Amino acid sequence: MTAPAALWTTEETCAATGGRPAGGPDSWEATGVSIDSRTCAQGDLFVAISGERFDGHDFVAGAFEAGASAAVVSRIPDDVPEGAALVQVENPMAALEALGLAARDRTDARIVAVTGSVGKTGTKEALTLAFGALGPTHATQGNLNNHIGVPLTLARMPKASAYAVIEMGMNHAGEISALSRMARPHVGIITTIAAVHLEFFDSVAGIADAKAEIFDGMSRGGTAVLNRDNIYFAILAARAWSHGLEQVRGFGAHPDADARLAASLMTDAGSDVTAAIGDRIVRYRLNVPGRHWVHNTLAVLASVQALDGDLDLAAAALEKLSAPQGRGARFEIPGEHGTLTVIDDSYNASPTSMRAAIAVLSAASPARGGRRIAVLGDMLELGDTAPQLHASLAPDLEAGDIDLVFCAGPNMAALDDALPAQLRGGHADTSEELADTVVDAVRDGDVLLVKGSLGSRMALVVDALKALGDGESDEVSHAV
Numbered sequence: 001m002t003a004p005a006a007l008w009t010t011e012e013t014c015a016a017t018g019g020r021p022a023g024g025p026d027s028w029e030a031t032g033v034s035i036d037s038r039t040c041a042q043g044d045l046f047v048a049i050s051g052e053r054f055d056g057h058d059f060v061a062g063a064f065e066a067g068a069s070a071a072v073v074s075r076i077p078d079d080v081p082e083g084a085a086l087v088q089v090e091n092p093m094a095a096l097e098a099l100g101l102a103a104r105d106r107t108d109a110r111i112v113a114v115t116g117s118v119g120k121t122g123t124k125e126a127l128t129l130a131f132g133a134l135g136p137t138h139a140t141q142g143n144l145n146n147h148i149g150v151p152l153t154l155a156r157m158p159k160a161s162a163y164a165v166i167e168m169g170m171n172h173a174g175e176i177s178a179l180s181r182m183a184r185p186h187v188g189i190i191t192t193i194a195a196v197h198l199e200f201f202d203s204v205a206g207i208a209d210a211k212a213e214i215f216d217g218m219s220r221g222g223t224a225v226l227n228r229d230n231i232y233f234a235i236l237a238a239r240a241w242s243h244g245l246e247q248v249r250g251f252g253a254h255p256d257a258d259a260r261l262a263a264s265l266m267t268d269a270g271s272d273v274t275a276a277i278g279d280r281i282v283r284y285r286l287n288v289p290g291r292h293w294v295h296n297t298l299a300v301l302a303s304v305q306a307l308d309g310d311l312d313l314a315a316a317a318l319e320k321l322s323a324p325q326g327r328g329a330r331f332e333i334p335g336e337h338g339t340l341t342v343i344d345d346s347y348n349a350s351p352t353s354m355r356a357a358i359a360v361l362s363a364a365s366p367a368r369g370g371r372r373i374a375v376l377g378d379m380l381e382l383g384d385t386a387p388q389l390h391a392s393l394a395p396d397l398e399a400g401d402i403d404l405v406f407c408a409g410p411n412m413a414a415l416d417d418a419l420p421a422q423l424r425g426g427h428a429d430t431s432e433e434l435a436d437t438v439v440d441a442v443r444d445g446d447v448l449l450v451k452g453s454l455g456s457r458m459a460l461v462v463d464a465l466k467a468l469g470d471g472e473s474d475e476v477s478h479a480v
Helices: 010-017 056-065 092-106 120-132 149-155 175-183 204-217 233-242 291-306 311-320 351-363 383-391 394-399 412-418 431-441 459-468
Strands: 032-034 044-047 070-073 086-088 110-115 137-139 163-167 187-190 223-227 247-252 259-267 270-277 280-286 329-334 339-345 372-377 404-408 424-428 447-451
Touching (some): 010 086, 010 092, 070 092, 092 149, 092 175, 120 163, 120 311, 149 163, 149 175, 163 175, 175 204, 187 204, 187 291, 204 233, 223 233, 223 291, 233 247, 247 291, 259 291, 280 291, 280 311, 291 311, 291 351, 329 459, 339 351, 339 459, 351 372, 351 447, 372 412, 372 431, 383 412, 404 412, 404 431, 412 424, 431 459
Parallel strands (some): 032 044, 044 070, 110 163, 137 163, 187 223, 247 259, 372 404, 372 447, 404 424
Antiparallel strands (some): 259 270, 270 280, 329 339
16 A cells, blocks of 8 residues: 655755754654644644634644644643654744645645635535546645635645645635635635625625635636626626736526536436536536536536636536535435435525525425425524524525424524414424424425524434434435
8 A cells, every 4th residue: 555645844844834843853754734633643744723712732742642743833742742743833823824835835736716605615525526537636625714724725735736626715804815815726716695694794795895805816817717697796707807817707597607507407316417618518417406506516617617627527527426414415214104304404504505405405305295394593694684584585485395394593583483384393492402393293204404504503403313213314325
């Protein structure tokens, strides 16, 4: 078995961070980078960053127990193993950023950055598959898309990467600008602009301005890939041109889109897609249901074309697409007379993503006697508009032939009040209180959507439903 290639050496780490060796062997190599001793792997370089509630130096010893090759520290912990390899710096967080910048400087990889109000992570996964079919591709893991996650992702990038996919998130103005300047992407994607994080912005237009910061780190030869169906397309395109970008490519169903949805056959199991990418017609299969998935893969193929990649290979790779856990993955729970299907979308929520998920539930086909049931938790960070935005989901649920709706959280009380009596399954102040009510109400053949912002803890409902199968639930192959 071939040993992993060295990612960082003693000399490279010290040169990048301005640190100095402090004990341990004169020379070492690291094959990865970690900031969490719980997930630190053999051969990792552990960076002891600190936060408001923790000091990374308290976990250096644990990182070495897990097999770390070395650690970047600002002070030497008392419990560090004798002979451990350390690099001492003034500020470990600044050192992590320096490693990210150095990794970006030394690579010839073509960088694709993706942000947007919704759909970032799913689009990132699709980009990773598409570019992975074209060459060695490095990508953001999980949801590491903030001021810590982006430098960590860059610091982990192998020198020989041909492509890199970097997800960028924010909830305040100014955050994406710093990330973009660090990653210096060749392609910048904005999936869409919608009403999220309104607690921190005066308007949706302010969110558009913040997302446009993705252009700040891009060179004149870069390409902006923008949602042609979104009302902020013209504003974002103007921002891209003002940064000197050479190309702006729109994607969507709009007749003027450069990556245009020509036709699609959508079912509960996925979609067969025909897309016009520039002057090319590309046909591909998605084994994930939902128009939003189709839409965002158009951005993926627009990015492939912008970087002169093979569209046919990239499109074919999309057949393997599945969503991350908590973002629409389906699983089935065996019962006495059939199965109960759960769509786990408990990781995040906004009005736009709620409507997309409701549409997926609406298209689902319950077994005979089964029902379509929505179990919804609060959408957070919506500010003073929260009650109104929650209540506004009622018409979508009625029009989508949803049979029953359960609500959790103070904001979802507004939706519960807005629903007709026959749809109201129950409301509770917390997801924990609601879980037993939902478990008692479901039956074989039902299809349930469980969705809410991470802080609403709707995963507790998912866990309660999984417990019905005594751990024997089966994940469905066309997870979304």
